[in-house]
Amino acid sequence: MAAKLFEPYTIKNVTIKNRIVMSPMCMYSCDNKDGKVTDWHRIHYTSRAVGQVGLIILEATAVTPQGRISPQDLGIWGDEHIDGLSELVQMMKAHGSTTGIQIAHAGRKAVLEGEILAPSAMAFNEKSKTPKEMSEKDIKDTIEAFKLGAKRAKKAGFDVIELHGAHGYLINEFLSPLTNQRTDSYGGSSENRYRFLKEIIDEVKSVWDGPLFVRVSANDYHSEGLTPNDYVQFGKWMKAQGVDLIDVSSGAVVPTRIPVFPGYQVPFAEKIKTEAQIDTGAVGLITSPLHAEEILQNERADLVFLARELLRDPYWPRTAVKELGVEIKAPKQYERGW
Template identity: 50%
Template sequence: MNHLFSPYELKNLKLKNRVVMPPMCQYSVSAKDGMATDWHYVHYVSRAIGGTGLIIVEMTDVEPDGRISDYDLGIWSDEHIPALARIVEACHAYGAKVGIQIGHTGRKAEDAAVPVAPSAIAFNEKYKTPRELTTAEVKEMVEKFRLGIQRAIKAGFDVIELHGAHGYLIHQFHSPLTNKRSDEYGQDLTLFGTEVIRAAKSEMPADMPLIMRISAMEYVEGGYGINESVEFSKAYKEAGVDMFHVSSGGEGEIAAAGRPGTHAGYQVPLAREIKQRLDVPVIAVGKLDEPVLANAVIGNAEADLVAVGRGMLRNPHWTLEAAVQLQKETEFPRQYQFGFPRITK
């Protein structure tokens, strides 16, 4: 039976365990012009030393005004490649695989002078009203995603994740709440997402997996639910997505911030539903910090991988601690072996 420390393969991605560090923005004031810094290097490499199977670098944006804040990472220039490549190379040295989440914040870009979006609808009264992208600009945005992914490939990443969740640009296009367009991108709400997916696949090696993070449910009146997310995910799977990273919220409440994400594993049923109805591998995420629970999600075949966010922010060696608690064999850094009790059968 599979468990948290059983290996996993998807195309050419070979992971030593099922533990994922999900993308979590660092809002690092040192990240000028979107450049990864020594903070990011230490942050990610320490999780590789800590035994994580797959590390996904935080949302890295395809243009400056696509960032949540001016302190987020970017990939709109070839100048961003060396610092990212340095992180990837070091993580590889400790046995971790590394992905990167490519995205654009759309109307939730807090520091943009004028954010852009599918339609000119502000997120709430505290946010700026975005400018509606023209049809030509939407097509240009697809090209920006393609170029960002091209740079990520050059930096040596093992897998690409597209951010289609949490109320950001791809999500804004496939949500009826935020897409009121009359052009082709309003007539087919998945068109922008599928074009980005095809652009990504055009740059990626054929055996490299493409992950998409989705919000499987919106916690707002009139928002979509699991049936609608299954349908748009079918379109994305057909366009080339190999695995879904299943979260929720973003147009309205972000679940993890409070309602309804108040209990452990609250999003696992959404991941299980996507996995079963689409016959596609998934990553479960959301208050899965307890190793026993994370292990059960894998053992019960509810998800293929488990993402541990806040737990890994608190403890870069979460994976090693989990192996001890679960009595599972894993490789401990020689320098740290005396710090961990021996695993006995």
């Protein structure tokens, strides 16, 4: 049986050469707090392209200065960011990788000086700053910032945009009843809590016609929080809006203990894929090529997202071809050692 991990995957007008995705991981490496690409980013991401990763998705890149997780985060809030991001895109594409960017707003989990924003004035924990509850103008301005971020991502040449709707950041905060206590049209019912993401998707799609992913936290791990069943409904709504793939993570909207083991989030990806009839990506302690192959062969997800394993091994695709008994073309500079 051919290894599905190394089959191309076509989504809209983009073909990814294999099913291996580098998951977005913050590097906290912007030197001057200006959100601009540094040499670290050039080395870090291009190394994974040389390693033959099919799709590389840049770390959470802030659509406003206030939306950064930390002062060292990448930004896409100004046109001054486009040149560095474009250079990075060209470097990754030179080695055959498809390029993606995750655009994001940290919400109440921003660790910054000054005011931070959230759907409701609730701190993440006792050590965290209490955010300002967003006004309707704040909401509209932030939706516009996502739209402008997508416009800049297009100018920079990215193939894929992912909206960060997971891990307790702003979009996730609107979705979850644990963090959204609003009584206006953005709070209360699931339809209202989805409205912020809905409007972001609509505005992004007005300037972006390429593949659009959304990362979600499909389980709040809390008795009063969201479950995978809720995300099946959200997935149906996303599909109806033209989202192409849901990148299925979990947790981190509130402090809680998460039962972690290899592939612990794969059932969530499988459920959303099957019940919402939308493509999904599986992520979460997937380290073994055989495990990645099992996920794809059994149609539990369409792409496999690797995070820490690609920090440990930028050439993980080479590890996988050896284990799965397939061949891929090596970078010509590395043919002697491939």
